[in-house]
Amino acid sequence: MSPESRRIARVLLDSPLPQLDRLFDYALPAELGPVEPGVRVKVPLRTAGRVVDGYVVEVDVESDAERPLSEVETVVSAVPVLPDRLYRLARRVADRAAGSASDVLRLVIPKRQVRAEKAWRADAPVVAPDAEQSAEAERVLAAYDGLDVVLDEGGRAAVEAIPQLDDGAQGWARLLAAAAARTLAAGRSTILVMPDHRDLDRLLTALEAVVPPEAVVRHDSRQANPDRYRAFLRTLEDAPCIVVGNRSAVYAPVTAGLVVVWDDGDPLLGEPLAPYVHARDAALLRQESEGSALLFAGHTRTTEVERLVARGWLRDVRAGRRVLPRVLLSTPQELERPAAQRLPSSAFLAARAAAAEGPVLVQVSRPGFSPSLVCADCRTPARCAHCGGPLGARHRGAVPVCGWCGRGASAWTCPACSSPRLRLASSGSERTAEELGRAFPGVRVIVADGSHPVERVDARPALVVATRGAEPLAEGGYRAVVLLDGPRMLQSPDLRIGEACLRWWSNAAALAAPGAPVHLVGVDGAVAKALATWNQAGYARSELENRAPLHMPPTARVALVEGTSAAVARALAALGELSLPSDAVLGPVPVEGDDDPPRVRALVRFDYGAGVRVATVLRAAVVAEAVNGRRGRARAARSALTVRLDILDPEL
Known part of the structure; x- marks a missing residue:
């Protein structure tokens, strides 16, 4: 120098x-x-x-x-x-989402732990599956046509997981473990992205059968800070490993040979922190830049993944021999019965016969005793007098409690008819368990929900009442599965509620023993037909066709622009120079709240080809508003302008 x-x-x-x-x-x-x-x-x-x-x-x-x-x-x-590969990934993800690279890195790089760092030595041994483990992995992969080609050639695929239980492990967990074992045997690392800790634990159990334990690196929020930092340091090393974790694991700085996202329709894979990038989108960007193999696996298929399959970007991989659940439908007309009865006779008889042999799963929509109450005289929903939240009952005869602020409402009166009487409007997991306990005398009843987590149940007769997503594994599979509250689930004002219900029901049906009946109660139409025929991809395809004329996601990308009216107007004016379609902007509309000055919100719909230009313009607008606010000493609690791209449920 x-x-x-x-x-x-x-x-x-x-x-x-x-x-x-x-x-x-x-x-x-x-x-x-x-x-x-x-x-x-x-x-x-x-x-x-x-x-x-x-x-x-x-x-x-x-x-x-x-x-x-x-x-x-x-x-x-x-x-x-x-490392350079992590910076380039963070930069690309941030640019696509009109965000900051440092926000992306904050999700993956833990805070420094001095003791863990001093004890760390970058000398991890290279490990690989032994002959027996490799043979087991190849046996599992052989059931899927063309999957080995995707793994060896760094391809991209949407994989329909076989809904089966084998030796106490779910078929999807054995599939993902086998794919990771094959990649590890080839001397490359794998990233396995799970929605929640239940899926993560089940996958870790499946990995024990096909890979050495020292090859597995956990990356999840339940770890203590020193353990998480040690795991991160391990991913910086050259020795290949298998990273298993939640949504932020997709950024693990390994030289990846395979990236897998399980059940990408789960909302837990959507990042709630800026720049709000879904794990699916980050995995797509990573594969495109690094050339690793990429799998989106699940019992159902999201419209985002089906769109990529239709465009030829993802290969459709299915099992050569599919043994599907036996789904039986109970239409709404069959539910004409006394108010206290919730099961049609066919589902009730099937559950009673199955409960004599082993566990029976009953899925409900909500936890608790009665999540909502109404006026007993005029059926007006009971609301809290302090905050307007819904009132619910924790158990029979309990004082109503607000679901938002937690206040009791012992002296409630109906604002419409002044009646002081309340009526249970819906049944949660605990009330359902109480009702079924009376209908099935002598059969033990197990409640599994957020307040009562249950991971596994044995093969003894039982009724397992579980909320969606909290269903425990049953030894040998459930002898029958009953899916309640379907009509209530479908009533949610959500663009993706059909997809979500099909995912909840399919994941529950996958827990059934071979040949066990799965009863969907009170639902008909396209979603019920898709479950009965196990054609989730066809349902996703029809959803895409319905959304395309309206330019709803994922047929188009959507940006949410929120801020003061002046800031939003300037951002939309800058977008006007991109020659977007005349109906691209929806709004602005006022945002509820006590902000001063008031805030407004607008949605911008645009084609994927215009994504780079739109993100660049919106990011420049955010920077400009931040700089102008600083110069003007307008340090408000909230930014003058915020931008969020690819929101999962835009309020169209």
């Missing part, structure tokens, strides 16, 4: 401010010694007059040593926690 040159570091600041979402040049003083890209540093921020954290993205030498630059104050750690 010549006397006229100097070392510089290009640093990404760890800051939520949108105007700081770029690389800043800092001089590297000689006393810091060698500095590697990816390390954590502290640097001064002159405009704020303070020191902030950041990551060194690049180290370079410049010849213009006279250019005024601030110096890096200190290197926090010599461990390069931000």
Whole structure:
């Protein structure tokens, strides 16, 4: 290095401010010694007059040593926690979502744990499945036509998981474990993204049969901070591994040979923090840039995945031999019975016969005793006098309690007819268990919901009343499955409620023993037909066809623009230069709340081909509003303008 040159570091600041979402040049003083890209540093921020954290993205030498630059104050750690592949992924994800790269990195890079870092040595051994484990993995994969080609050639596929139980493990868990084992045997890493801890635990159990335990790296929010940091450091190493975790695991900095997203329709895979990128979209961006194999697996198929299958972007992979659940439908007309009875005779008789042999699953829509109450005289929904929330009963005879603020309503009177009498409007898991306990004397009743988590039940006779998504595994499978509250579930004002119900019911039906009956109560129409014929892909295809004329997602992308009326107007005016269709913008409409100044919201629909331009314009608008607000000293609690792309349920 010549006397006229100097070392510089290009640093990404760890800051939520949108105007700081770029690389800043800092001089590297000689006393810091060698500095590697990816390390954590502290640097001064002159405009704020303070020191902030950041990551060194690049180290370079410049010849213009006279250019005024601030110096890096200190290197926090010599461990390069931000490899180039992770930075490029975060940058691409943020740009597509009109967000900040530092927000993406905050999801994957844990806080530094000094003790864990000092004990860490980057010398993990290379492990691979033994011959017996590899043979078991190949046996599982052989049931799926063409899946081995997708894994070996780095392809992309939508995989319909076989709804079966085998040796106490679900078929989907054995499938994903086998795919990870095959990839590990080829010397490459795998990322397995699960919606929640129940799926994660079941997959970890399935992995024990096909891979060495030291090859598995957990990445989930239940871990203690030191354990999570140790797991993250392991993913920085060159030795291949299998990363199993929740939605943020999709960003794990391994050199991935395979990325799998299980049940991508689960809302838990949607990131609630900025920039709000769904794990499915992050996986697509990662595969496109890194060339790994990519699988979206599930018992059902989302419209997003079906759209990619229809365009030829994903290959449709199914089992060569499909043994499907035996689904029986009970139409709404069959429910003409006394008010206290909830089961048609066919479902009741099937449940009684099955309960004599083993466990029977009864799925309900809500937990608790009675999630909602109504006036006993005029049927007006009972609401809290303080906050307007719905009143519910925790058990029979209990004082009504607000579901929002938790206040009791012992002196409630109906605002419509002044009646003080209340009536139970719906049955939760606990009330259903009480009713079925009387109808099935001598049979034990198990409640499984958020307040009563149950992971597994044995093969003894039982009635298992579970809310959707909380169904435990049964030894040998359930001898019968009864799906209640279907009409109530379908009444939700949600664009995707049909998809969601089909996913809830399919996942419950997949827990049935071979040949066991699955009764869907009180539902007919397209969703019921799709479940009965086990044609979830066909239902997703019909949903796409229905949404296309209305430009509803996922046939089009949607951006939500919210802020002050002036800020939203400026953002929409900037979008006007992109020549979007005349009906692209919906709104603005007022946002309920006590904000000062009042806020408005608009939706912008646009084609995928215009995504880069729309995201760039909206991001520039966010930055401009942030800079103008700072100059004007308008430091409000909320930003003048916020943007969110690809929201799952836009309020069209």
